[in-house]
Amino acid sequence: MEQKRKKLIIDKKFQGSFIGISLVFAITAIILNYLAMWFVFKSGVMFKTPLHQLTEAGDDIQWMLHIYFLINIIMFIIFMLWAGIVMTNQVAGPLYRLKNHMSEIMETSDIRPFVERKGDLYFRPLLHTYNEFLEWIKNKS
Secondary structure (H helix, E strand, O other), X not given: OOOOOOOOOOOHHXXXXXXXXXXXXXXXXXXXXXXXXXXXXXXOOOOOOOHHHOHHHHHHHXXXXXXXXXXXXXXXXXXXXXXXXXXXXHXXXXXXXXXXXXXXXXHHOOOOOOOXXXXXXXXXXXXXXXXXXXXXXXXXX
């Protein structure tokens, strides 16, 4: 029986710290990218003339680049948040379910195999070994 995921945020502490670290790296990359772009246009490397000396067309280009960069920042942060939630969910979800399964066995003494979901890709070898361990315990008792 396959179980569906019900929540995106399962372990706030784990997922929050992982997503936070990812966002710090992403924002650092964005700032470094912006500084590099600013240097290229301010120094005139791209046009052989500093951007502020290109008259009004240079100002328009610079303004458009700021808008373009702002849109990229927003899209990048949204993507990083989404990717962080999805990736941490694929780790925190199976761990949460495994912990609950162990607690259930301790409370009820009913040893049943752990049912994995289609999305539990990273934990298949562990879950397979866990089910073998449960079978071994069941045969011992």
